[in-house]
Amino acid sequence: MLKLTENADLQALNTLGIREQAQHLVCVESEAELRAALALAQAQNWPITLLGGGSNVLLAGPLPGLVIVMRSRGRRIVQRSAEGVVIEGEAGENWHALVNWSLDQGLSGLENLSLIPGTLGAAPVQNIGAYGVELKDSFDSLEALDRETGQVQRFTRVDCRFAYRDSLFKQAAGRYVILRVRLRLRAQPVLKVDYAPLAAAWQATGLQRPDARVVSALVCRIRSSKLPDPALLGNAGSFFKNPLVSAARLNELLAKHPQLPHYPQPDGQFKVAAGWMIEQAGWKGYRVGNVGVHSEQALVLVNFGTARGWEVSALANNIKQDILMRFGVELEMEPQRIG
Structure with a gap:
């Protein structure tokens, strides 16, 4: 039996902590419940929105129809x-x-x-x-x-x-x-610790034998030092993708910005650091009203408590326009904008 909630508050169901409402909401714990929810929405001609942990969405308005939250375990x-x-x-x-x-x-x-x-x-x-x-x-x-x-x-x-x-x-x-x-x-660990912050942390341990649990602990420590806990400060993690550029475009960027971090990709393109560009443009630690850019990680937009989706979108668009003007690089949001 589906337990349907009407006019459901979604603030606790998205890590940005945006307060919006779902016209109807149901949590499903099995394939049978999922099928029943989909059938109900079809019968009522309701649009459907699927939610998992709500960590990669930006609620830009109320959600009509039926929001289905996946709660299957195992x-x-x-x-x-x-x-x-x-x-x-x-x-x-x-x-x-x-x-x-x-x-x-x-x-x-x-x-x-x-x-x-x-x-x-x-x-x-x-x-x-x-x-x-x-x-x-x-x-x-x-x-x-x-x-x-x-x-x-x-x-x-x-x-x-x-x-x-x-x-x-x-x-x-x-x-x-x-x-x-x-x-x-793998039962026998093959560690990948060549990413700069992780490489330095691993080297500092002095360990010679691969240990996946130690790497996990180091990753948790690094992430916690740079990324705010969504339970304490609403955020969706990295808000912008690191742009991909051609080798020719990278050379043009490096001629003007020689310190720009960049990483070669298997297809011959290069990933350039969006966070570095945002920080160089002076956005790190910026705040306007209820939203801002995290003081420790320029890639993260944060909700100081009562932000609405349009406020986050407005700040993101201002940052995108500024980076395009300064660097000629177009940023793309990671979170999916819904509502």
Whole structure:
């Protein structure tokens, strides 16, 4: 039996802490409940919005129709082989809790992605990444409900079309509902600690043997020092993507801004640091009304308590226009704007 809430307050369901309302809201804990919620929305001709942990959304207004919050739980080891260990989790599993559980099983591969807010089901949509690692690096497959056909479909890594903070599920927003995800991890850790802040922290430990749990702890410490806790200060993590530019464009940028951090990509492009540009433009620590730019990390926009979505959007647009004027680089928001 679905428990429907009318005119539901969404402030606690998005990490930016934006106070908006859903016309109707339901939390689903199984595929059967999800199908029942979708059928109800279809019968009532309601638009549908899906929410996981609410860590990658900007609520720009009230949400009409039905908001479905994924709350399915469950995690398990499904395969052991010479190639690795495959784990599976339901879409509503908390991402960081899953990382900790995988470490408890003696498995490696997710440690660089520790403390990222959100749910497992939302992770492939954004192809979450941090400290030189992306979800696709450990991805095996997932199952998703195709809302057009009503069938459950299996997606391989190739099927998902992963790219930098992108995937098929972002490109075809609304069509698929991710039900569960499989990740391929390692019993013998192969650490990736060459990302500058993490490399320095790892070197300071003096450890010679690879230890995934230590890397996880270091990542948590670094993230906590730079990123505010959403429970204390509303935010959606990194608000802007690091732009991708060609080698020729990078050379033009470096001629004017030789200190601009940049990172080569497998396709020959270069990722340039959005946070560095925002900080150089003087936005770090800026505040206007109820919103601002975090004082420790210029990529993070924060809600000081009572901000509305339009205030966050206005600040983001002002920053984008300024960076375009100063550097000739167009920034793109990471959070999905809904409502």
